Amino acid sequence: MNEILQAIFTIVIAVFIANMGIALYGVFSRPSLIKKTMSLVLFTDSINMIAISIGFRMLEKGYPKPPILPRIPETPAELEHFTQVSVDPLLQALVLTAIVIGFAINMFIIGLVKMYYRHYGTTDIRVSLEERI
């Protein structure tokens, strides 16, 4: 069972790294500002997913548990067992912070793109470059 888990984990990490490459291609080389913003969101999300998967762990048998106590623990031994099977909660908390801040920045970027559209009548970045020359 652990071999299947390893294979899936490897594929998922590879997919996220490839996703990062595709998203950066969108940011660098698409002329439309909307598509640049979408690629930027995709890039942040791929990095966040990699950060979460760092906190993943494996067990000798069975699957790891989410970092939430299923019920109120009654003995210290129950709590000890929970720490032995749960995944790392710290990365999830940090990624939540990163998501909120990325969200705020994206909201502001979309506002700027809307203003650009009202000013030039298009979201093509090359229009503003030509006008400057």
Next chain:
Amino acid sequence: MRKKDIIIAISLAIMVMAISSALYVGRFIVITPPYKTRDLAKSFLKYSYNPWNEELTSYALNVVSAIIWDYRGLDTILETAVLYSAIIGITTLFRGVIEIRGLRHRGLSFLVKMPSRIIIPLIIAVGISLAMYGHLTPGGGFQAGAVATVAPALIITIFSIETLYALKFRTRKLFLIRTIAFAGILVISISLFLYSLVFLTNAYILQNMIRENSNALMPHWFVDVPLAGSIFFYNILEFLTVFAGLTYVFIIYSMREREVESMWREVETYE
């Protein structure tokens, strides 16, 4: 232009290969997640709900909520401040927008409208329950707010922005709710400190449960449900902040041309 595209694509492909090979080195093609967690993670898991060690616990069953609002509370308050200032930036960009009632609107067809009348209250109920039980089950303030904001977004797309105005959602009111809820978060973060000034005991800013040298604590038990002290109040207030803030942004971003025209006049007089 085409040559530039090819160069960018090739260099990105090299970057992807480099990161992948750096991850795979010495691990025999497959990446194995570790069998042990770090000691820091273990201590968080151990003390999140631990009635046998009262000086380090926060009485929250959801460890992520405990980290976000108790152990690393200052981070989260500053993060809420970032979200708040982003919305202030949007307000400055779109200054002078006025809300006009009674423009012509139709919305989508009856087949879409009827199911969404049932779904929209359910979405809001799910959002509120995620906020209320954020310290016991998966969830929390920000997630709950993000879920509940789907409801106004659906109303704008399926019915019209007029429907949202008819439901008494105005930008001024939403901004006020947002500001009051954010101020509430700040007040709760210093409430135990103020309490200690009145009753002449020791307390810290952002304190939740009993800590070293301090006996002040927030309520942590409501009848037969753990309340996790300030985490519960923070979750509710964060839900209000995020819900009001995101609905405000949705309303501003779906303004119609007639409403935006006044913005340009305002900007011209300003300059």
